[in-house]
Amino acid sequence: MIPAPFDYVAPSTVDEAVRALADAGEDAKVLAGGQSLLPVLRMRLAAPTTVVDLGKIGELKGVRDEGDAVVIGAMSTHYDVQRDPLVHDHALLLARATDTVADPQVRHRGTFGGSLAHADPAGDLLAPALALDAEMVIQGTGGRRTASAAEFFQDFFTTSLAPEDILVEVRIPKHTGWSAHYEKFNRVAQAWSMVAVAATVRAEGGTITEARIGLTNMASIPVRATAVEQALVGRSADAETIRAAAEHAAEGTSPTVDGNADVEYRQHLARVLTGRAVEAAMAG
Amino acid sequence: MTAMAEPEVGRARVRKEDERLITGRTRWTDNIALPGLVHMAFLRSPTAHARITAMDTSAAKEMPGVIAVYTGDDLDPGGEVGMPNAWPITPDQKTPRRPMLAQGTVNFAGEAVAVVIARSAAEAEDALAEIDVDYDDLPVVLGVDDAVADGAPLVHEDMGTNKSAEWIFDSAEAGSGGDVQQAISSSEVVVTRRFRQQRLVPAFMEPRSVVVDPTAPQLTMWSATQVPHILKTMVAMTLGLPEHQVRVIAPDVGGGFGGKLAVTPEECAAVVVAQKLGKPVKWTESRSETMVSAHHGRDQMQDITISASRDGTITGLKVDLLADMGAYLGIVGGGVPVLGAFMFNAIYKVPAYRFSCTTVFTNTTLTDAYRGAGRPEATFAIERIMDELAAELGMDPMELREKNWIKHDEFPYTTVSTLTYDSGNYEAATAKAMQLFDYDGLRREQRERRERGDRVQLGIGISTFTEMCGLAPSRVLGSLDYGAGGWEHAAIRMLPTGKVEVVTGASPHGQGHETAWSQIVADQLGVGFDDIEILHGDTQSSHKGLDTYGSRSLTVGGIAVVKAAEKVIAKARKVAAHLMEASEDDLEFADGKFTVRGTDTSTAIQDVALAVFAAHDLPEGVEPTLDSEAVFDPENFSFPHGTHLCATEVDTETGRVRLRSYVCVDDIGKVINPLIVEGQMHGGLAQGIAQALFEEAVYDEFGTLTSGTFADYLLPSAMDLPSFTTDRTETAATSNPLGVKGVGEAGTIASTPAVVNSVVDAVRHHGVNDIEMPLSPMRVWRAVHEGDAAAGGPGAEAGGGLGSIDSAHGGAQ
Incomplete structure (x- = not known):
């Protein structure tokens, strides 16, 4: 478990990082916490010529309030996100999902931006980002640009980031007062999600006024359960309504098959877990 | 002070090894650095079965830091060296040669084909990619059923078969019982099942590591092994080395579990x-290597058939095994399933029994002790x-067991x-367990959940196990054709300052021998x-031993320690009598002191040790030493036994299994250290539960291990397990002076x-009568929703019995 040799650079600004990536060409990798990259390097599944470590760039860390959005620096650790009061007040769904990521050691090392850029469809933070309409702020050689979550996630482990791009921060529109629940299904506590459902809802007087639901690991990218959202909005949040709405959860999904689950079972789980996620979110 | 010291045996002492093991501030094999040390890395076959048609190592030899690259023919030009199998289970067992590096063919994915030696481990690893091997693929043999089918391709073509051996026990032939076929055909109830024991990875914490220093006339090998003594003898025999010029050291070793x-x-x-x-060379494996190449x-x-009369009395038991050995036989090999032959009848009075086991080769990593x-x-x-x-008879499963088990008298x-x-x-163990578990209360809740069609169903599982241990x-x-004996050695050295060194032939790798042996010796010698x-x-200090496996250390090695201590006392008694000018017969030994009966004249064993060291005044004919050794x-x-009761909640919508409670009452005889016993039970339970629910080594159709990392090979953590309720009854073993039985494997077995x-x-009322291990949520869900036929397990095809009991009532009284 010894990685192949590589050059290591640790720039102190985003500009330097972008330049380092551009200089290194296609075979560079970004180290953003390393909880996924290091195992891949050690197993020699990847052998980059250069590793650009973002860990020393202060401007990439921290959470701030920007009026109608909460902005999370890409290098904020899961632990930072989990305990941040802004995240808790305005993007509760993300806090709930982050609670379920791996174990305390990983949560102290791994980063929010690193998880999104890695784009593992079983990763727990993609579906909440999609459900919350997060916007990715990206810096490349041509300056800064933004991409919606829907544009950002493109395929298994593939995003709209170009080789020299850095994910700088993530802007999450405030969902103040929304209740939320992340329903995760895995075989052992520290395993990846087989299926998970990220649900956040706003209700007034027992009636659901808005609902956003994202599915983890139900396709090569995170999926929004739009049909379920539509079936919930404007209805009273009783068990029967929720169950009927959740029946739409697997529509438009194309999950992978592995030893833990085939397509039929994953789609079944998506329906059952969506119902439970919405119920739990409503229960507060 | 005249009060008796509190005995050490029975005290829940924190282990004296813990601090260094937990902090890692100790000597592991991988920590060892010697002047001029070079590093080895192995190139492993990516394919499960192939002929090696060409191998080019020239580019690898040019890589930075590389000292040498060797193939199988370089290390063993004559093709004569084979790893030992010490247990040929039958005289005609087929035992293929397992070379150090593949020669001619590779027989499983992960088999080593070449070795690089370089200045650093990283340089050795880098050079592996530069070795060019041409493989000509051969048909891959997977699964025991396919391997023994007519016309199956062969793992070892020259053997002409994939069967290694067939081992049979028949109670009619042995004279220990009746004819099983007759018993089955004349019984009122017959139940047949096919169970699959999935393949597991031992998953010890410390990867394997070896260092060899050849720079002195006596070659020294450090290895992360649980069997340094066996290794010394076997390496000498295998490689033709003079055994007296080989020293093997197992420093602290981080787990083994048989692996x-x-x-x-x-x-x-x-x-x-x-x-x-x-x-000197070193090799330390990566976890990925462990997964594919450690056994x-x-x-x-x-295939198991049990027959009984309608009242539940067992009349016969027939077992036919196909055991997958992988591509070669390991050191115990076919002996592993044969050890099981004696345990199928378990705690029950079975009047007729037949066992057969066929050991089979496939193109997979070999299997051995776990x-x-x-x-x-x-x-x-x-x-x-x-x-x-019990379900077939409509009996409570505990009542059925009670009817058939051996009574205490x-x-x-x-x-x-x-x-x-x-x-x-x-x-006794069962009564205690039932009470701790609240068996009746849980049965009541189970009934209520069923009646209201609760999404979460409750199930109760029983295991009243015994095991044979103390190997x-x-x-x-000898009668089973095992290649060695089962004794153990111990020696005690009384030092001049009154301190004591105890040498043991058992070889701990996490069990806590240092603490337990110290407790035993403290009581025996009063120190x-x-x-x-x-x-x-270390075979230099502990020159004789048969090491640690099969829950043998305490029941064999611990008794050797007692016997050695008795000899020390016998020698010291002579000297003490001489020093106090008393007759040996008048001396009492207690709390480390020899006292002349009826007086307050006494001498401590430490004083005797010093007097013997000085040797100025010893009785005639007495050697100046108290040191003693014993082989037991x-x-x-x-035969430890116990009653384990498990309650699970099964979410019938998702198939998820949650352990609600787990109670075990084990009888392991006399307990030396309750804390160590507790640790063994918890770890053993976790491992056994993991087989039921999580672990499985899975091969794809090409013979590639797809569960080759801990992301896919699922090990539970404390998060996945309930708080165990453990308790004990204590029925002393009569076969040894301490009355101990062994605890290393109990939790896993039960x-x-x-x-x-x-x-x-929990789901029997859905028509389920088996689910294949591990019980993944998908398998459980499928069993519930589509009935057992689609549960994905071979158990699905097996029929029930001849009874006509409504399965909805089985086990739920």
């Missing part, structure tokens, strides 16, 4: 490479089918498989716990069927 009961190609290659280069465990297909070795497999099958028989009891159980009290009486091993040091694992060969196995029985019990 380090091995003599490996890597260890032997390290010796040959070190000798070729005249330099696996379990992997059997079990915690329990043969006994967990047997225990699983019998305890599972007891529940199925029937010991010693000679079983149908010819073992004599010395002691036991199944009634083993040498004469029994302080902290004044005792335990020496182990047990007369019988020991727990797997308890969990599976519990899950099946």
